[in-house]
Every structure is written in C-alpha cells, then in structure tokens.
Amino acid sequence: MTANEINPVTESRDGGKLRNQLFISSALLTSALVLVTAWIINSQVIGQVRQQVQAEVETLLPVYESVWEEHARRLSTMGASLADSPIVKLVFGSAGASRDKRTLHEMVADVTEDTLAAGDLVLMSDGSGQIFFAEQQGGVSPEIGKLVGNLEAARVAGENQKQSRGFTLIGGRLYQLVATPVLLHSGSSDINNTQAVISIAEEVNQGMAAEIKQRIHSEVVFLLNNKLYSSSLAAENEQAVFNAIQAGDLAKTAPGRSTEISLSGETHLAFARQLTDFDGKPIGQVVMLRSLVGAGKLFRAISNRLLVLWTLAIVAALALSYLVAGRITRPLEKLVVSAKELGRGNYDVEVPTGAQGEVAQLATAFDQMRLSLRQSQTALLKNERLATIGQMASSIIHDLRNPLATIYTAAEVMMNDGLPAGRRQTLIETQLRASGRMNSMLAELLEFSRGSYKLNLGRLSLAEIVRRVAQELNIQLSQLGVQFKADVTEDITLDADDEKLGRVIENLFVNSLQAFQQGGQPSGTIHIRAALDGDNVRLELMDDGPGIPDSIRERLFEPFISQGKPGGTGLGLAIARAIVEAHGGKISLANSSHGAHFVIQLPHRTVQVGGVDET
C-alpha cells in the first residue's frame, strides 16, 4: 500500500472528529447553563414557598390558641354554673346536708343537665385542694372515682377565690382543667368563704389533637416529659415523627420560630408551644407539623412545568449545537475529502465553495491552489515529456553517429585509388559490421518503441535457454576472463517465448559483461541459478563485478539509463523488463554486498499479458 492510499474508514472517522468535539463542547456548555439557571430558579421558588408557609404558620397560631380558649370557656362555664347553682351552695353551705357520692353525683347531673361531655372529669375538693369527690362522665375510667389527694389547682382557686385554669396531670393523664371555687357570703358584704372547689377537666387526648389538626391543617403531637403522649397521627407513624421531632431539637427553638424536619421524605415545618400549669410552669409540649408539600403544590406545578421546559431547552440546545457543529464542519469535511483527492494527484477534483465566511475563503483559496497546481503539473508533465523525448533523441542520434562515422570515413578512404587490396577488404568488412550494428540498434529501438511484445509461447526448458545464451556469449566471456556458472536443473520448464526470454537473459548477461569490462576487472564470475518458487520460476543472475552505482539503481530499468555502455542503445534492461512483464512476471534488482544481483520471477504457466506501454 502506498502512502497515498488512505483507508476510507479512517478518513470518515477523522472527518467527524471536529464536528463531535464542537458538538460535545457546545452541548455541555448549553446544558450546564440550563442546569445552573434551573438550580437558581428552583432555589428561589423553594425560598418563596418556605416564606409562604412561615407566614401561614404565623396566622395559624392564634387559631391554635383559640381552640384551647374555646375548650377552657366550656369548662369554665360548666364550673361556674355548678358553683353558682343554689343546690350546690346549699349542699356545701349547710353543715347538715349529705355529701355522699351518690348525692353529689345526682347534684352534678341535675345542675349540668347532662351537658358534660363523655370523658369530662368532675372533681370536688375542699378549700385546701383535698379531693373528696371525683367522677368521669360516661364512666370512661371508673378508677377515677377512687381518686384522692391534693389538687394544686383547686387549692389555688380556693385561696384566690376565683377560677383558675391550666394543664395538669391527674392519674398520669394530661388534662386541661378549670377550677371554680364555691363561695358563700359570710355576712359582711365583701367577705366570701370558700366552701369547696369544683374542677372540671378535659383530657388532652387524640380527639383533642384531631380537633386542633382540623382547625390548623397541621399534624399535632403532645409531648409529656419528653415522651410522646398523644397525637393526630396514625399509630404507625407516631414513632418516626417523634424521632424526627427529637432530631429537630425543638426545645431550643425560639418561640414562634419553626424548624424544618424531614418525615418520610417530605419536608415539614415544625413549631412548638408549651402547655403550662396554674403557676405558669411548663408541664408539657405541643408540636405542630406543617407539611411543605401541601403548601408546595404551586411549587410542584411550577417545577413540573420548569422540568418540561428545561428538558425542551436541553434538547433544543443539543439539536442547535449539532446543527451549528455540522454547519461549521460539513464544508470543512468536504474540503478534507477534496484535499485528499488532490493529494492523490486528481487535479480535477471538485472543490465545494458553497459555504460562507472563512470556510468559503478557505475553499476559494484551496480551489485557486488546485487550479495553479493543475496548471504547473500540466506544464511539468509537458516539460518532462519533452525532456524525455530530447534525451531519447540525443541518445539515439549519438549512438548511431558512431557507426555512421566509421562507414563514412571508410568510404572516404576507399575513394583513394591506390589503396592496397588487403586494406580495401578490411574497410569493406568494417563498413559491414558498422552498418550491421546500426541495423540491430534500429531494430531494437523499433521493437521497444512499439511498446508491445507479441509472445510466441511454448513449453520451454529453462536450462536449455541459459545454455544457448552462454554459448552465444562464450567468446566475450573468455576474452574478459569471466567464469560462468549455472545452477539450473533440467526439470524446470515454463510457458514462454523462446527467443524473447533468451533476449532477457542475454541482456542481463551483457549488462554484467559490460560492468566487468568497465571495471577493468581481470576476472570474475557470472552465476545464474533457477528454482521453483510456488507458482513461479525464480531466476537469479549474480556477478561479482563492480555492482550498480547508487545513482542509477532506482531508474535502472528505465530506457536510456546506462552506466556508460559502449555502443549500446541504453535499452537492454528496459527491454528485459518489458519482456518479463509481458510474460506476467517481475524483474528486480536485489540488494547485494558486492556485484549485481538480478531476480526474475516468471509464472510457471503464462497467459499472455499483452503489452507494455513504454513510449
């Protein structure tokens, strides 16, 4: 493969490289820009949503407070109606009145007319807070009836002689409680006596949590002594939420501020409120969890749209990049193809000039270069042809002039009448030889100039041909003191033209002999050997003469290239090559340390190859 034959696969791969690089870099750049823009918009939207939720939370806190307030009011109303009822005052005011549980139960039922809700606690204590009656409406937990002890809330209310409210623990349960003193006038107008304290309490339970949740649209969790007490959540979620709340470390959060916590992948804003007792001491905590998801519906809608837009933007950017890259590189790729074609010597290749801008300038410049190259190439070929013709003509003319000078001079001398017969005879013979030599030179030229060799093929013995040539050249061999050695076995036969193959061997032989002659070597050896080489016959001719000068090695088989031969046409080796090639074979000069070494490869079976085109 020569340097000019470029693999088309490699070519197209090379051609796409620039386009790919342009495409990838612009695609990466545009995608990165789109993503950065998306990230900025995203964070803006999330910030907005967070602010919105924060603002919502602030409006929800009064709602939350009002829930407690409503419940407290109900308890307060109940307590007041009981404390102010004449029956109650009578029961607690007269020392003889029965205060057994049954009487008290009926009294409560009569006064409240069953308006107490199931689960409400009714506690009665003396002014010091000592409980003497306790019952729960609806009999939810009968053990309440056995409740004894001191109720701090009742003591405070009894002492202050006014209602007090707050959260408290009763029997391990958390209650919102309102304690109302039962007061009797002592006689003087502004002094009252606390006869008893009636406390009505409502448990802070799941129902309460659900109610608050409904009002403020947030999950509600009650914490007691840092443990989950009750919540609006489904039982299976409670523990996870509690853990998340712990992680959020709400205790340290400033009142009114919220903390972000993550619940099963959703972000929530959590805010806490203290539950305080009658002295204002914290007794528990309520935590409200506002999901951002609900409030972030707008955000989701926006981000979904943005996602679609971003995807479209990226796709559009990629398509645009591809088109731009293609637009830039396609004319270049065409130019590359043209340049490669030009490199192969096709000066008529079409150069695409349809592009715009710098590429168009490049294409135009390239086309001008092509035209100028074509022009100079044409001129060069013409000059080379003229030079070759000149060289040929000069070589032929001078070569013919030598024998012609002999003939002319001989004729001139023969015009002298007084020439002795012996000398006249010599001159005639010389003229004959000189004109014979001219004839054979002209015949050789004519044959070569025809450019084709018609082969008269026959099955030949190579050994026989070599013997015949050696015989013909025997005199010259012995004159020069050159030994001849042949290693050609009798079994080597091939399809060839007897006379022409003989000429090839003879020409190589003569070439070697002339080299010996020129080198002034007193003796030497010419060695011919032949062997079968696959489908070919390999014939080698080696001599130990001066060898082929490097200056003509490359062009040795071209016509009129010679080492300064005496009286030849300079066509010997060119003719040898033409004949070998007509047989479908090859002739070459092998590298050798000394002397010349020619190698001829001839097919065992020859199909007439036709002609050689040597002009």
Place this chain on the structure above:
Amino acid sequence: MKLKVLLVDDDKEFRTVAALVLENAGYSVTEAVDGFAALELLHTERPDIIISDLHMPVMDGRMFCKRVRSDAELAAIPFVILSAYIETDGSNTLSDTPADYCFSKQSSFISLLPQLENLIVRAVSNSTQSRKE
C-alpha cells in the same frame, strides 16, 4: 622516423578505419580501448599526439585528458578529442576539458589530418622555445 599517434576509442570498427587513415598519412598508430588502458600505455610510449573519444567505459575522454594534462611528463602532448557528441569543431568546444582541439565525428576524419600536423608543429616549436629559455 614516423610521428606516433595514440588512438583511444571503445568503438573497434572506428578504430580500425581511423588507424588505416592515419597510417596512410604516414603516422604510426597505437590503439587503446579507453582512458585507463591509454594511461597504462603512456608509461612505456610517448606519442606525438593523442586522439581520444569522449564517451568510453572505465575512464572517459574528459578524465583521461585531465590526467594527461596534470602529468608534467605528458602535459605537452597535443590532445585531440574526437566524439559523436560534439557538434562543431574547434579548440574551445568543451569548456570543461583542457583539450587542444575538439573534433566532431560528423566531419570527415580525413579533414582532421592538416589540423593534426599543425598541432604537432606547434607543440614541437613550443618545446624548442621552452628549452631555449
């Protein structure tokens, strides 16, 4: 005594004819096939004039002429180049060869004879003069 000519040419036929012409003109002729062989001969013989071809194997006429000119013993011998490659006769035809005269093979070889005589006479008178000095 005959004047001696050294005739150097690789073309055997031409040598034969030229030698015959020269001998007819009264010269004694010694032949050589190339410059190298001619230089060998010059060790033992001293011709009165040298006629040499230009294109020859081993040592061509140019090199041979230069070698003769650079040898003090031989430098004075008149040197004539005779070649098919020369178009016009004259003393300055080949600028790179210090020959006394160049002769084209297109011309009649017989017409060279007076020129040969002139060259020999001039050479003899030159050598006589230099001896006097």
